[in-house]
Amino acid sequence: MPSPEIEEEFLVNSVIGEGAEFTGEFKFSGLIRIDGRFRGVLETDGKVLIGKTGIVDTDIRAKVVVAGGEIRGNIFATERVTLLSSCRLEGDVVTPRLIVEEGVVFHGKCTINPT
DSSP states (O other): OOOTTSOOTTTEEEEOOTTTEEEEEESSSEEEESSSEEEEEEHHHHHEEETTOOOEEEEEEEEEEEEEEESSOOOOEEEEEEETTTOOSSSOEEOOEEEEOOOOEEEOOEOOOOO
C-alpha cells in the first residue's frame, strides 16, 4: 500500500535505489524517490521523497519535500516540507508549511514564508 505522503498528482518518474549513487545536476518535473546517495543539484516543480536509507548532499528546490533519510544541505519548498521521524537534516528550511515528526534531528534554521 502506498504511503499517504505519495499523492496521486505526482507520478514517480525517477528513482535512485538503495545502493545506487548519483553525482551531478538533476532537473525534472514530477517525483523522485531517493533511497541511495545523491550529491549535486536537485530541482523540480514536483516532489522529492527521500527514504530512510537515502543520503543527500545538496540543496533541494521543489514543490514538496518528504524526508526520512539524511540531508546535508538546504531545502527550499514552495508548498511544504515534511520531516519524518527517521530524518537527519543539517541545513536550513524555507517553506510555507513545515511538518516535523517526533524524533527528527534538525541542525539549522527554519523560515516559514506564507504564500
